[in-house]
Amino acid sequence: MAASFVSPPTSPLVGFLGSALLLSSFAMLSMRRMASLVRIFALQGILLTLSTLSVALAAGEPHLFFSALFTLAFKVLLLPILLFRLLERLHIRGEVEVLLNVPTTMVVGLFVVVFSFALAAPISEMANTVSRGLIGVGLAALLLSFLMMITRRKAVTQVLGFLGMENALFFSAINATYGMPMVVELGVAFDVLVGTFVFGIFFFQIRETFESFDLKHMDNTPTE
Amino acid sequence: MTLFPSPIFLTLAALLTLLFTGLAGAGVVGRRPSLASFFFTLLSLESLAIALSGLLPLVTTSDTRLILPGGIPGLSFHLRLDPLSGFFLLLLGGASAGVLLYSAGYTKNEAPEKKAQFLAKTTVFLFFTGGVFLAADVYSFMLFWEIMAVASFFLILSGENTEGVRRASYLTLLLAHGGSMLIVTAFALLATRELPSGSLTMASFSFEALKMNHLSSGEALLVSLLFLLGFGAKAGVVPLHVWLPLAHPAAPAPASALLSGVMLKAAIYGLIRALFDLVGLPQLAPSFGILLLVTGAFMALFGILHAILQSDTKTLLAYSSIENIGLILLGTGLGILYLKTGHPLAGTLALCAALYHALNHAFFKALLFLGAGTMIHATGETNLNRMGGLFKKMPVSGALVLIAVLSISGIPPTNGFVSEWLLLQSTLQARDLLGTIQRSAVLFGAAILVLASALAAMGFLKFFGVGYLGQPRSDGARAAHECSLFERLGMGGLAMGSLFLGLFPSLVLGEILKAVSPLTSTTLPSPSGAYGWAWLLPLPPAGPSTSPLFLLLLLVILTLPVLWLVLGTEGKKRRLSIPWGCGYRDSYRRSQATAESFAQPIRHFFPVFFSMKRHLPSPDDPDPVFLLSVEDPHWPLLYRPLFRLFVAIAEGAERVRSGRISIYLIYSFTTLILLLSVLRWH
Structure with missing residues (x-):
């Protein structure tokens, strides 16, 4: 079993960026302050841009340069700016509230990573990209972001989890098949952007209605 | 470079002109309603231009392509105008020219906004349908196809x-x-x-x-x-x-x-x-050909049986469309079967017949729907049982509808006769060509084809007889009036088209062949000898042959003595009485045969095709009620159980709905993990 966990060789730079991405996913999971969470998201965007660039250089795929450019524009600049403005206008400063305490979440996260690497082993063998060893990393980052969506209570953190999932998905696509077709990528990018806008409007509505962002207000609890 | 622009440019220009005229017209007509007729007439001419631009690749057998840059990198519109696309553009342009001219009269009394909307909807629909015929990649095809579907929804x-x-x-x-x-x-x-x-x-x-x-x-x-x-x-x-x-x-x-x-x-x-x-x-696969053939045969029979049972004018026509699409599929399936079993000539003929029928159906069915529109406008009724005697009130449109009725019934010398004859001839090619099972399937199809044609004649005898003949069955029918000039012109154009397609089948078949032969990589031998244009001989030198022109001549020669006999008896033995009076001397309208009475034998002979509910009162019922409702069996047997199943599943699924977002997310998370594990470790 242990043999299947061994990843195929990858270029050191791409490998380093991949591990940094995984680390940033854990950082998001453990972060307690809202603003730092957004900053880590922006950092993840930078890592994603760099790793796309390095894969583009290593594999000589010109369309990946466009992907990198889009990533930079959307995930490093546009979305974090939008999120910061949102936090400011909604006067969110405080702590992240969790449903499951952070140490337990981290332990669950460790299992998730092991699971992802075991899962990705056969895919990595099939793929023929320079960075195929990193498919497991992408999968792990995806599941970690999902975990964050489950364990957090505030709506804003859930959006960040959602955006993190999208990042991870993008990362996996780049490493498994040198990216999705351009149309799909563009479509997803626009979806995420529109999604963020919708969430933004939604937040205002929630606050208007409940004067709080706690998700329990959105639960459909039947009144006795 | 040639002096003449490539055909696809002409087509594209014609389509775009249509679209812009229509949209501009919609803008103008909202404020100046009197210009609506002008715009409809202009659009009708532009449709003719589309038809001509579709004829071009057929006549010259050209195949032109064009790649237009799309909005997104890597996704350009691939367009292609080959003879097959040209044929369908010809169909589109020809049929819509008549329909658009008719619309000028039909929408006369509508509110200005309605007129403008109708202009816009029709042109958008026609433009994108034209686009479907031109598209040569999945992306643009689906784009045009979907917009066409949405436009039809709005229509x-x-x-x-x-x-x-x-x-x-x-x-x-x-x-x-x-x-x-x-x-x-x-x-x-x-x-x-x-x-x-x-x-x-x-x-x-x-x-x-x-x-x-x-x-x-x-x-x-x-x-x-x-x-x-x-x-x-x-x-x-x-x-x-x-x-x-x-x-x-x-x-x-x-x-x-x-x-x-x-x-x-x-x-x-x-x-x-x-x-x-x-x-x-x-x-x-040849088996797919048989499937298509059997589906087509079943549709033909099912469609026409239901058509006969309808009393609503347009519902009748709609079911008859199912019949005709069935005939086209039957021809297509037959073509596949022949081509796959090594009989390219017969296969090409079958496919030509199918396309010929598609073209004919476009003309006569459009004409029938327009005719139904004039009937409904004139009487204010939609049910045939409340029409009657319209031929005297609306002689011109009635005569035009009669042409379509004869066509759809497959009576020579109309176009319906030609394509059904061709279909039948291609089924008869099975006699010494195929294996037992395949041959019996084809001959079964031939039998259904003949039965469906005969039933179609019956159904449209009912349509025309109950609607146009006899005496008026309602006050609306008594006050009926002839439709406007535009309406008659539009219908007249379609009728001319139908007659042309019927009288010069060799010419038409020659052009259709150019659309079909690239698909089958076979061409039919061209008939030699004089009068090839008048005499249809699809499989020369020996095969079956017919000539609608000759049949027309024969009909005239046979009719003249009868006419002379009837008219010559004036003053001697002639007795005038009320039409469809059933022997009553006075005008007793309710004694006329009704739409239902025409359908009764069919209901009696083919009960398996219908889902009927009848209630007959007992002899001593103080308050007798006679009730009969006939329904499409697909509703009670297929669709309603399906709906109930969906509702039951939805209600079952409702139980897992706790209303907590975190729980929902955990659902997705565990499902994802489980699915991934199954994928990995089976």
């Missing part, structure tokens, strides 16, 4: 704003989208089977690339089936036809004429393009 909605109309248009949209999903799936399967490894790029979605597929025989059958169901949902293939008898009566007459005349043909085009051009003839 149906332009009827009265009632619950029934909304339901009908929604059902249409629902089935169209279901169909589109199947079509996209089929395209995707084709695209993934095209290259050895998974290097899927946008370029591999052009039709050129899809042709290079190497499907296994099982996959080819699956893809063909998906295409049949997908396009069938829009063509009204039984059992996906349920929207058709609801949608056509709901739409205003010109809209139903376009839906039935043009849109159903777009689905036929899609099917033929997908099967012959994309899946490719070598990959098609």
Whole structure:
């Protein structure tokens, strides 16, 4: 079993960026302050841009340069700016509230990573990209972001989890098949952007209605 | 460079002119309603231009392509005008020219906004249907196809704003989208089977690339089936036809004429393009041909039986469309079967016959729907039982409808006769060609074909007889009046088209052959000798032959003495009485045969095709009520149980709905983990 966990060789730079991405996913999971969470998201965007660039250089795929450019524009600049403005206008400063305490979440996260690497082993063998060893990393980052969506209570953190999932998905696509077709990528990018806008409007509505962002207000609890 | 621009440019220019005229017209007419007739006439001429630009590739057998840059990098519009596209553009332009001219008169009394909306909807619909015929990659094809479907939804909605109309248009949209999903799936399967490894790029979605597929025989059958169901949902293939008898009566007459005349043909085009051009003839299975043939035969019989039973004018016509689409599919299936069993001549003939029938149906069915529109406008009634005696009030439009009635009944010398004759001749090629099972399937199809044609004659005898002959059956029918000049002109144009297609079949068949032979890589031998244009001899030198012109001459010669006999008896033995008086001396309208009485024998002989509810009062019932309702059996047997099943599943699924977002997320998370584990460790 242990043999299947061994990843195929990858270029050191791409490998380093991949591990940094995984680390940033854990950082998001453990972060307690809202603003730092957004900053880590922006950092993840930078890592994603760099790793796309390095894969583009290593594999000589010109369309990946466009992907990198889009990533930079959307995930490093546009979305974090939008999120910061949102936090400011909604006067969110405080702590992240969790449903499951952070140490337990981290332990669950460790299992998730092991699971992802075991899962990705056969895919990595099939793929023929320079960075195929990193498919497991992408999968792990995806599941970690999902975990964050489950364990957090505030709506804003859930959006960040959602955006993190999208990042991870993008990362996996780049490493498994040198990216999705351009149309799909563009479509997803626009979806995420529109999604963020919708969430933004939604937040205002929630606050208007409940004067709080706690998700329990959105639960459909039947009144006795 | 030639002096003459390439045909595809001309077509594109014609289509764009139509679109812009229509949209500009919609803008102007809202403020200046009196200009509506002008715009409709202009659009009608532009439709003729589209028809001519479609004729060009047929006459010159040219095949031109064009790549227009799209909005997104890597996704450009591939367009192609080959003879097959040209043929369908000819169909579209020809039929819509008449319909648009008619609309000038039909919408005369509508509110200005309604006129403007109708102009815009019609032109958008026609433009994108034209686009479907030109598209040569999956992306643009689906784009045009979907906009066409949505435009048809809005065309149906332009009827009265009632619950029934909304339901009908929604059902249409629902089935169209279901169909589109199947079509996209089929395209995707084709695209993934095209290259050895998974290097899927946008370029591999052009039709050129899809042709290079190497499907296994099982996959080819699956893809063909998906295409049949997908396009069938829009063509009204039984059992996906349920929207058709609801949608056509709901739409205003010109809209139903376009839906039935043009849109159903777009689905036929899609099917033929997908099967012959994309899946490719070598990959098609003979068994799929038999399936298509049997489906077509069943549709023909089912459609016409239900048509005969309808008393509502447009519902009758809608069911008859199902019959005609059935005949076209029958021809297509026959073509596949012949071509795959090594009889290219017979196969080419069958396919030509199918396309010929598609063209004919576009003309006469559009004419019939327009005729139904004039009947409904003149009387204010939709039920045949409340019409009657209209021929005296509306002689011109009545005569034009009569031409269409004769055509659809397959009576020489009309166009319906020619295409049904060709279909029948191609089924009869089975006599010494095929194996036992295949031969019996084809001959079974031939028998159904003959039966359906005879029943069609019966159904349209009812349509014309109850609607136009006898005495008026309601006050509305008594006050009926002839329709406007524009309406008569539009119908007249379609009638001329029908007559031309009927009287000069050799010319028409020659052009259709140019569209078909690239698909089958076979051409029919051209008949030698004089008078080839007047004498239809599809399989020279020896095969069967006919001549509608000669038959027309014969009919005239035979009719003259009868006419002389009748007219010559004036003053001697002639007795004038009330038409359809059933022997009563006084005008007793209720004694006339009704629409139901025409249908009664059919209901009696073919009960399995209907789901009937009857209530006969007992002799001592103090308050006797006679009740009979006939329904399409697909509703009680297929659709309603399906709906109930969906509701039951939805209610079961409701139990896991706790209302907590975190719980929902955990559901997705565990499902994801479980699915991934199954994938990894089986």
